[in-house]
Amino acid sequence: MSNFQRLAYIRVSTVDKSFDRQLDGMTFDKVFEEKISGRTRERPALKNMLSYCREGDHIYVHSMDRLARNLRDLLDLVKEITDKGCTIHFFQQHLEFSNDDNNPTAKLMLQVIGGVAEFEAALIRSRVLEGIAAAKARGTYKSGRPVVMTDEKKKICHDKYAVGVPMTRIAKDLGVSRMTVYRELRKKI
Numbered sequence: 001m002s003n004f005q006r007l008a009y010i011r012v013s014t015v016d017k018s019f020d021r022q023l024d025g026m027t028f029d030k031v032f033e034e035k036i037s038g039r040t041r042e043r044p045a046l047k048n049m050l051s052y053c054r055e056g057d058h059i060y061v062h063s064m065d066r067l068a069r070n071l072r073d074l075l076d077l078v079k080e081i082t083d084k085g086c087t088i089h090f091f092q093q094h095l096e097f098s099n100d101d102n103n104p105t106a107k108l109m110l111q112v113i114g115g116v117a118e119f120e121a122a123l124i125r126s127r128v129l130e131g132i133a134a135a136k137a138r139g140t141y142k143s144g145r146p147v148v149m150t151d152e153k154k155k156i157c158h159d160k161y162a163v164g165v166p167m168t169r170i171a172k173d174l175g176v177s178r179m180t181v182y183r184e185l186r187k188k189i
Contacts, residue, residue: 004056005029009049011066013037022062023091038069046077055085063092064110065117074114148176149184157184 008028010019015035030052034045046067053059059081061067067090068074078097081088087098093113095106135141149157153174160170167185171178 004058005054006058006060007049007053008032008060009046009067010034010062011036011038011043011045022066023060026060026091028060038065038067041073050080050084053081053084053086057086059086059088061088061090063117064090064114065121068114069121070118071111071114074117075110078110148180149174154184157181161185 006028008023008026008031010022010031010033012019012022012035017035019033032045032049032052034043036043036045049059064074068077078088082097082099085099087096089096093109095109095113097106097110132141153176157170157174160173161167161181165173167178167181171181174181
């Protein structure tokens with residue numbers, strides 16, 4: 001009989017992304033999920049998992065880039081986990097690391113794959129910045145969210161609300177979310 005738990009750490013970068021494809025079909029004793037950038041170490045679910053895990057536990061992460069966005073953080077986190085006596089499994093890379101693992105090939109793979117992931121993230125950031133610079137040069141760059149509530153829509157929103165039209169109906173008529181209607185109406189209260 002084993003005393004260890006199977007834990008999962010699942011992370012996506014933005015709130016509009018889904019956890020669905022990560023570790024799909026696998027079962028765990030506890031799952032730690034969060035929607036936050038991997039560039040920061042200030043990740044509540046990661047901190048909770050690191051506090052929760054105990055010697056002998058097995059931690060599963062879909063891929064290395066879900067745990068860390070740069071090689072230094074990846075190496076530090078793997079060391080922190082294995083120093084606690086836990087084993088960490090990277091599903092996509094088919095790699096696992098534990099405190100009693102003196103496999104130099106596995107350690108090299110961790111560094112190489114982690115380095116490639118960091119390089120890839122840097123290339124993506126570079127391409128995004130190049131795209132923004134090109135759009136600015138063309139005069140087509142717009143930062144922030146697009147405006148959905150024009151002055152005309154705002155007036156219609158307030159007029160319909162004043163005569164008792166439900167907020168859900170107002171949102172549907174204007175082609176905006178209910179939250180947008182709530183925010184607009186709150187401005188006048």
